[in-house]
Amino acid sequence: MLTLAFRDDHAVVHLMSDTGRMSLLVGDGTAPSGAEVEVPIMDDLAAFTGDFVLDTDRAWDLVHDSTQTPVAGPLGEWCAL
Numbered sequence: 001m002l003t004l005a006f007r008d009d010h011a012v013v014h015l016m017s018d019t020g021r022m023s024l025l026v027g028d029g030t031a032p033s034g035a036e037v038e039v040p041i042m043d044d045l046a047a048f049t050g051d052f053v054l055d056t057d058r059a060w061d062l063v064h065d066s067t068q069t070p071v072a073g074p075l076g077e078w079c080a081l
Contacts, residue, residue, distance in 0.1 A: 004063050005039040005046070011059035012039050012048050015078060023078040024052045025062075052079070 003014040013025035031037050031050030038045040054062075062075045 002063055002066065004059055005041050006056045006059065007037075007039045007045075009056050010037045010039060011054050011056040012037075012052050013054065013059050013063060013075070022081045024048070024081065025054065025059075025075055026077040026079055027051050027053045028055060028058055028076075030055045030058075 001016045003016070005012045005014070010031060015023045015025070017023075027050055029050075031053040033050045035050040035053075036047045037050065037053045038047050040046075066075055
C-alpha cells in the first residue's frame with residue numbers, strides 16, 4: 001500500500017508491505033536535508049526531514065503512475081523504517 005501525505009508544496013510517500021514493514025521514499029531535494037517539514041498523518045502533523053520530502057506534484061505523479069500504469073517503473077530509492 002502506498003500513502004501520500006502532503007501540505008502545500010511538500011509531500012511524503014510511505015510504502016507499507018504485506019509483511020507490515022514501512023519505508024519512506026527518498027526525497028527529491030525539494031527541501032534541504034536538515035530542514036523539517038510537517039505533513040498531516042491521520043489527525044496530526046508529523047515532521048519529516050528534507051531527506052524524505054518531495055515536491056507535491058512530483059509525488060502525486062509517481063504514485064499515480066505506479067498505480068495506474070501497467071508497466072510502471074520503480075518510484076525511486078526507499079528507506080526502511
